[in-house]
Amino acid sequence: MKICVCGGAGYIGSHTVLELLKAGHDVFVIDNLSTGSQEFLFDEARFYEADCTDQTAMDRVFEIENDESPVDAVMHFAAKLIVNESVSMPLDYYYNNVFGVISLIQSMRKANIKTLIFSSTAAAYGDHPTGFCEENDVCLPINPYGNSKLAAEMVIKDSAKAYGLNTCIFRYFNVAGAHPSLRLGLDKSTLTHIVPITVMAALKQRSHVTIFGDDYPTDDGTCIRDYIHVSDLAYAHVLGLEYTHKHQSNEVFNLGSSHGYSVKQVVDEVKKIAPLEVQMGERREGDPAKLIAVSKKANELLQWTPKYSLADIVKTDYDFRAKRLKQ
DSSP: OEEEEETTTSHHHHHHHHHHHHTTOEEEEEEOOSSOOGGGOOTTSEEEEOOTTOHHHHHHHHHHHHHHSOOOEEEEOOOOOOHHHHHHOHHHHHIIIIIHHHHHHHHHHHTTOOEEEEEOOGGGGBSOSSSEEOTTSOOBOSSHHHHHHHHHHHHHHHHHHHHTOEEEEEEESEEEOOOTTSSSOOOOSSOOSHHHHHHHHHTTSSSOEEEEOSOSSSSSSSOEEOEEEHHHHHHHHHHHHHHHHHHTOEEEEEESOSSOEEHHHHHHHHHTTSOOOEEEEOOOTTOOSEEEEOOHHHHHHSOOOOOOOHHHHHHHHHHHHHHHHHO
């Protein structure tokens, strides 16, 4: 199939481009390079520097590609995703994450592209009452980022009904790790997720890592979250694409380990590689004790199960950062 990957120069997008190429698909990338990097592009995938909110530019790219052969599907990874930033810049998040999807679907309709694979977030669930998130649960996001992604999901679902689109929406929590080849990874200086900041502390790129609260109702008192290796996530998107194309379906899938790990378990896993300083902090407002993505549906319908363990996630992230430090 011929696949357009919006945001294909970013962290998750670039890993997905690699998996698509490995699966034999014809791929082209659209990215505005605001957070993505040309370093993470592949010669085998054509590249267009454009923004999903620029409908004229998107129309032109689809026109160029359709002249050669029809575009079969679009994958969307071009979202803003920093929670704290979304609180202070909500309009930027709604413009990029919601209007960007509206603009993209309008361009898809003009180009007669019927399949959309959307990278969403488990932040759509908000502060879940049980901590085990399932696809049919009520979604009550607690920040503008989660609100904007849920709004984009609604746009996609309503558009699917109105215009006959085939869609696949993926919700997942903490994505981490790097490609085993170390060709791709999360290369940013401002990070908020526990795995990369703990690894950075072990590499002495940070003075310490802070655990926010150790009095939660969990086995070791620290919050439990779901983690997924970026390559597992990327491969799931390829399976979702192929499933959606075959069945002409509209589905929502959770992706995760289905059991989760505590913050302390993550820190201890990094400590197995290198020592680091850990400090205890107070609980952060709005942090639930446990959030886990139940992935039974993806296991059954997509035949997807995570290949990489927490140890693999930590080790590949560490090796990627260590390699970058030596360059």
